[in-house]
Amino acid sequence: MIDDLERAIEAMLFASDEPLDARQVAGRLGDEMTPGEVRAIILRIAERHDESGIELVERGGHWHFQTPADLAHLLRRERDDPRKLSRAAAEVLAIVAYHEPVSRAEIEAIRGVQTSKGTLDVLMEAEWIAPAGRREVPGRPLIYKTTDMFLQHFGLASRKDLPGIDDLRAAGLLDPVDLAFEVAMGELDLVKDGEES
């Protein structure tokens, strides 16, 4: 059987919006309890919750309820949310990889279309590209390069492993088949870029 004082202190600590020390609790109880007596009861409450899904902990003399650290994974559930990289982002990534370090303006010059900020953000979020200082030209634009994570993800030992232009041609990746279609797709990506930003 839990006595009324213990119930009252437990409820107080539970409902309080900040950790309470023994003196504050004694003050709220409004009678002649000493902080020492309150502290003894608080320890009893803490012991009662030992090994349960709730714990009463002391931080700098102040007490508060929390969930045990070993159960934190239940409170924060992480879920994978895989997404296909957009064509625009793949192009930007390829340009950074082949031409690094490059500024955004240079990427745009190579792609022949505007690149939204969102596209670069996506690649930085994926940790495939990272800023690599500034180009010492007027405006001092940020320049980007690929990361180790990039090499790892694409199974490359180093940037030198990227196939050259001739290799790409030999692999048929530069064939002008359905060029119009590809251009049309490029325009679609532009629309997507606009949405991303």
Added chain:
Amino acid sequence: MIDDLERAIEAMLFASDEPLDARQVAGRLGDEMTPGEVRAIILRIAERHDESGIELVERGGHWHFQTPADLAHLLRRERDDPRKLSRAAAEVLAIVAYHEPVSRAEIEAIRGVQTSKGTLDVLMEAEWIAPAGRREVPGRPLIYKTTDMFLQHFGLASRKDLPGIDDLRAAGLLDPVDLAFEVAMGELDLVKDGEES
């Protein structure tokens, strides 16, 4: 000794910023527990906290921890000031709760006065009532019902716990006047018939 599953469920209910039902808890545990099994454990946790300064209560199938009502005097602070309800709003809320689902016209028939738009708005803003479709009668009026938030706020495990609802129903006081009138007239006729024979 409290087992791991019980600890986990207790921690979840304790950490959650809104009441959880057994299905949500089961989903978060991510294994093959059925809601029924989870519920059995929740009941065990609730029992463990019985008579303490923290209680685990069920409201509309959802569970949350709160302080026991008998300790209110220790915890009540001036800033704790639940939404004050106008008399009109309190009556409309009661009518929705005891008669749900009801249309505005039906509420007005009971109160004998028009309900200002603001009254329903206040109750919807508090999330105590919500639209519940339309009545399939001419004009297809919107009908309202109470929410889980309503049950939580007023400490009701379910609508069956509404004070005196069984008595009111038995006394026919939740029936419309027309129906009650037919019944009353029928009883009168019966009495007359009895007198005649």
Added chain:
Amino acid sequence: MQELQLDFEIAPAAAEREDALQLSLDSWEGPLDLLLTLARSQKVDLRQISILALVEQYLAYIDEMRAKLEVAADYLVMAAWLAYLKSALLLPKDPAEDPSPDELALRLQLRLQRLAAMREAAARMLARDRIGRDVFLRAKPEGLRDVKLRRWDASLYDLLAAYGQVKLRTEPVVHMVSRRPVITLDAALQHLERLIGIKLDWAELSDFLPVDYKGPLRRSAIASSFVAALELARQGRVDLKQEAAFEPLYLKAAGA
């Protein structure tokens, strides 16, 4: 049913019921509310109230009010109706009258009972242990969070293909139309002219096509042979016949 005083949280206008008669009409939620309060002053169960006495109370109250201030229309409408009810209740019963005054009085009583029931229910509901007043939740729960870890998918092929496209897009464009498998009209004409002399009787157009034409080539051959057949017919060198639309087309050498 147990009478409960209204919760203190209910608007102050309603709080002082006993002194209500001294208050202005703003205190009432409409005529039915006023009637209910007056009925309560009879200190009997609503099922036993005297409707006649209630009507008189109401009319007297409204009269008093009208002397002091403007009374809202719905209170006056109720007053007029109650005045009618009162006279009907007092006059000798007319069995032909429908609805009878007793029935009207019963309806009024039933309405008052229903409103009273809800008023008490509201008071009892507000008196329950309410969150934030009687019971308290954790002030700052940790909260349960669903964190989505976004993972971007792309293969090396995607990367290289994308680079190929960039290169192509920026290279000068040369349009080339690739050859597609077709049977030209000239070829079909020659073929048909040659065969028309061999077949003597009506034969289907498709019988004139080489059997090794398959797929798109065969479709092309049908189309060009059809046009060739029309051309030969125009020149008077073949006869054509068809039973109906979409039926097979037959041809034979003219005059054969």
